[in-house]
Amino acid sequence: MRAVIFGASGLLGRSVLRAFADTNVTGAGFRRSNGLVRVDATSASDVERLLDRDRPDVVVNCVGERRPAAWASTPDQARGRNVDAARVITESARQRKARLLHISSDYVFDGKSAPYRPNDRPSPLNVYGRWKLLAEQVVLAACPDAAILRLPVLYGPAQFAAETNLTDIARQVSLGARLELDDVCVRYPTHVDEAAEVCRRLAEALLHGQCTASVIHWSAAQGFTKYRLALVVAHRFGLSDERIRAGEADAARGDRPLDCRLVCQGLPAAFGSVHRRPFRTEFPSVVEPWLLSPRPVES
Numbered sequence: 001m002r003a004v005i006f007g008a009s010g011l012l013g014r015s016v017l018r019a020f021a022d023t024n025v026t027g028a029g030f031r032r033s034n035g036l037v038r039v040d041a042t043s044a045s046d047v048e049r050l051l052d053r054d055r056p057d058v059v060v061n062c063v064g065e066r067r068p069a070a071w072a073s074t075p076d077q078a079r080g081r082n083v084d085a086a087r088v089i090t091e092s093a094r095q096r097k098a099r100l101l102h103i104s105s106d107y108v109f110d111g112k113s114a115p116y117r118p119n120d121r122p123s124p125l126n127v128y129g130r131w132k133l134l135a136e137q138v139v140l141a142a143c144p145d146a147a148i149l150r151l152p153v154l155y156g157p158a159q160f161a162a163e164t165n166l167t168d169i170a171r172q173v174s175l176g177a178r179l180e181l182d183d184v185c186v187r188y189p190t191h192v193d194e195a196a197e198v199c200r201r202l203a204e205a206l207l208h209g210q211c212t213a214s215v216i217h218w219s220a221a222q223g224f225t226k227y228r229l230a231l232v233v234a235h236r237f238g239l240s241d242e243r244i245r246a247g248e249a250d251a252a253r254g255d256r257p258l259d260c261r262l263v264c265q266g267l268p269a270a271f272g273s274v275h276r277r278p279f280r281t282e283f284p285s286v287v288e289p290w291l292l293s294p295r296p297v298e299s
């Protein structure tokens, strides 16, 4: 199999690249292109040049912008990463008859009536969810035989603490800082390597004509609020939880879904079972590098 992974420098893309290591794979990054091909995925000429060079059987699009600060501060750029890049990659893949796997998000749902199946009607609450939904529509309009994989919040080996919610929360817990964290909105942190394994298998299924569903859901089963995550980290590492308070900041904003639990559906029958990575066994090695020495608590 020849594969090209766009967004291979990102949290998910790095893991997807590893999952395709047994194939003839090329990873493309943008600002972090160390060891990767540098491609601006919003530029048709950049994308076409790479696909013409490598002639992939499968293209995986892990390009996106999922940081809320970026949606607000540079919305045109964030939209470009979520929507324009999807349009360019889809069109280029279609013209070259490569099969496409596009990554989307549980934020296409409003979180008011979980659990969600792939065919349930999306109703995004915020701009990111609207971009992700628009990208899905763009992909399927141009490339009806593409596969769209919706994922919940991810965690895994991070390059910097703020790269994932979990490592960011763990660092703050380890500092002993006063923390008030949302205890209303439930998320289903899923290990990137598990998601990457699903991508690898979907790519195989796409190539062998075994992928009949357009939209596929994958998620860990266990849900946590940010507050509960902080407590789990504190208790696992013997850190004080005295300064961690339950709040409702995310829920009170009105633009963050309450609970988008995804029903894992749409996977091809021939898929076999995916190696599940339970949160409680996986999270310690992910957060440990980011724990800092606690500061003395002010009186």
Ligand SMILES: NC(=O)c1ccc[n+]([C@@H]2O[C@H](COP(=O)([O-])OP(=O)(O)OC[C@H]3O[C@@H](n4cnc5c(N)ncnc54)[C@H](OP(=O)(O)O)[C@@H]3O)[C@@H](O)[C@H]2O)c1
Pocket: 006, 007, 008, 009, 010, 011, 012, 013, 028, 029, 030, 031, 032, 033, 039, 040, 041, 042, 061, 062, 063, 064, 065, 066, 081, 085, 103, 104, 105, 106, 151, 152, 153, 154, 155
């Ligand atoms: N992380 C999550 O919790 C989560 C949850 C659900 C769905 N998703 C979705 O999964 C996908 C991957 O997310 P992620 O967490 O891996 O994001 P990430 O860590 O922020 O990585 C984003 C990737 O997009 C690349 N990129 C940005 N602008 C680009 C451009 N103009 N041209 C080419 N590449 C560009 C980045 O490259 P450089 O850094 O090299 O510039 C990076 O490789 C996204 O579609 C996201 O919406 C993520």
